[in-house]
Amino acid sequence: MENKQKIFDHLFTEYRDWIFRLCYSYTRSETQAEDLVQECFSKVWINLSSFEHRSDYSTWIYRIAANTCLMRLRKEKNNPIEYHDNLKDNSSEEKYEDKEEQSNVLYGAIAQLNEIDRIIISMVLEDVPQKQIGEVLGITENNVNIKVYRIKKQLKELLSKNNGYGKGF
Structure with a gap:
């Protein structure tokens, strides 16, 4: 368990910002992006023991993040993201x-x-x-x-x- 915690801490420190930016690019909301980051790393923690080292940790975590974002988007497909053009006419x-x-x-x-x-x-x-x-x-x-x-x-x-x-x- 102690080794799992060290690995998780390292992965969280290494990839947290990247995962946040990925999630933010989908949600355009810091709060929602933070929720997705937590969801991603919850999945990392749960599945860390079964990681088979067939790929790098980075590839594995990116896949988890991408799938988590896709699943969230599919759930919210009935509420599409709205784009508002807030640019001033300068x-x-x-x-x-x-x-x-x-x-x-x-x-x-x-x-x-x-x-x-x-x-x-x-x-x-x-x-x-x-x-x-x-x-x-x-x-x-x-x-x-x-x-x-x-x-x-x-x-x-x-x-x-x-x-x-x-x-x-």
């Missing part, structure tokens, strides 16, 4: 100067993607290697490459609707 030079505002616009566009695409692009934004993304989702690395290309194209289109912001993506 001159084009002043728009998107603030990094936080850029981030909010990007997350707003990501929220409009389908569930799997949100998971993929969230991992890409976290610099997770595409091979590992494929392992987490159970698809080939080549399939991940194709999906990332299509997701970026879709995001560019969504962002371009927000006054040309998608040009640099």
Whole structure:
């Protein structure tokens, strides 16, 4: 039990922030993201003893987080995430100067993607290697490459609707 606690503490410290950002990209709510983080790590704790080391801990935890987010989204499918464009009508030079505002616009566009695409692009934004993304989702690395290309194209289109912001993506 003591060894399990040490491993869990290490995994929590190592991956908590990443899992939070992944969950936040789905919920756009700190409270809901924190709930999902707790749910993910509850599953990690419960299943830690049965971890078979067929993959890295990181791949295993990402898979748990992705599945937890997907399950939550499916449960809440009747209450879809609403995207509200809160951008002020400033001159084009002043728009998107603030990094936080850029981030909010990007997350707003990501929220409009389908569930799997949100998971993929969230991992890409976290610099997770595409091979590992494929392992987490159970698809080939080549399939991940194709999906990332299509997701970026879709995001560019969504962002371009927000006054040309998608040009640099």
